Amino acid sequence: MTAILLISSALFCAGVYGLLSQRHAVGVLIAIELMINAANLLLVGFGWRTGGAFGQSFALFTMAIAVAEVVVGLALILLMYRSRGDVQVDQATELAQ
């Protein structure tokens, strides 16, 4: 159990690091996916340990949510590419001026 906790926490922290350090919009999206998958790993691990279906079923719902989010996110990134010609998040500074 400790191993699962450690691995998923490490994955989650890698995701948080990516979220904060990535400058490419797709990179940020991948980092977010990493964080959600860390949560899924945790859920499946806990579910395997305690028995019952709650971990697996929760993980399935989380996966569906993540997919819905990525669909909208990729569409937004595509729109950004069309309007600016690049998808570097740190160069999107039209607002707040």
Next chain:
Amino acid sequence: MNFHDLQPMALGVLLAAAAALVLLTDLFTKPSTKPNLGWLTFGLLSAVLVASFTLDLRGEVASHVWRGGAWPVFLARLFLVAGLITVLGGMDHIARKWTYRQGEFYTVLLLCLTGMVLLPGARDLVLLIVCFELMGIPLYILTAFAKTDSGPKPVEAALKLFLIGAGSTALTVFGAALLAGLAGTTDMSVLVSSTLSPLQGIGTMLLLAGLAFKIGVAPFHMWVPDTYEGAPTPVVAFLSVAPKVGGFATLVMVLWQALPRLIHVWGPVTLVLCALTLTVGNLGAIAQRNIKRLLAYSGVGQVGYVLLGLLSGREFGVAMMLFYLAAYVVTNLGVFLVAHAVAEAGDGETISSFDGLGRRSPWLAMSLLLFLLSLAGIPFVAGFWAKFFVFVAAWRAGQSEMVLVGALFATVALFYYLGVARAAYVNVSAKTEKIVVSRALAGAIIACLLAVVGLGAWPSPVVEAAMAAARSVSGIGP
């Protein structure tokens, strides 16, 4: 399980059906008659609002997973009112700008409302997160609805909302996974009945941080001004009220109902967040020149007061939080719609675009003044009672220093709210022509105005409804 078992969550089912109906009608509508889709949505939302008064919505669905009663019904009415006013106020803008995509707009809005209406009844972490996302994902789409028609700003606004929103979802899900995993169940009422462990504290913090991002609590508020500035104004009007109500409903359920035993963990943190939110929101608003950015910071400040009500806790604090949210919904919608009316007339979105409004359109200027006074908490409009009741709740809970902080920043807020009013009444402008407001938009502004004045003159029915709603949430009682 048959269809009849779903009766407690009938409002959500009806809204989902309405979304499907609007989408289908859109397929068979010629572009010239598409503006009627707005009225169709308006009618369907009104019907659901009427249903909230006539149907029996008590009871549970699927044993413990969803629970009806006064709490979800009160919040559902708030969401429906916000939806109705948004549709009415935005209808003409939507018909003119996005003629061919109106059906999609209303469908997505109705789906978002479905998530919101189902959210407060969820008694299971999985359902709670699914409803929260059903509320959140349509909002990304609505924010980006202008696509690239006015430069890269709307897309940037939507992308910022999306990246923050998706990141905070990841935080929330990881926190929820920790809590559910440690408890061995996703039932929120037994989430923390076992022995306490430090990991539960970490899970609570992650959950809290994820939710704080969504409702724009400082220091997680950096997306708010940018998104508000860039997104289409009718969408911002909706975004600035309804998801916040949803976020606070979730916070009440997660903090007070599921995790009351961890109050020593989340209590102090929320207190610090509350003080920080009041400070950042109110001080940040002073320097703003764009009306939407000013309202964004002022909204952050308002969230601080709602948090104060939430913190004061138990029945009375939560009830006063609900009343604050009700007053905030109608007031903030109103002020955004006035800004929308001025911007639609081609006068821009800076504060100086309100110059001379008092002479040009006395009615519009008077509504603006009343909304601003309500946001500032001046007697006797809705916002006064809202602030007063929240202060009473905080005082009773022994948070007297927070009452002082809140009152101090209410004075600061008066300064920037009256700055906008001064532009409308004192400053002179070269323009003298009257601002033309479409009939639907005028109707929406008048509805907000009546609600603000009505709540100010006669708050007791809503206060009583809020008390009943707070009482019906198990675990909040003394």
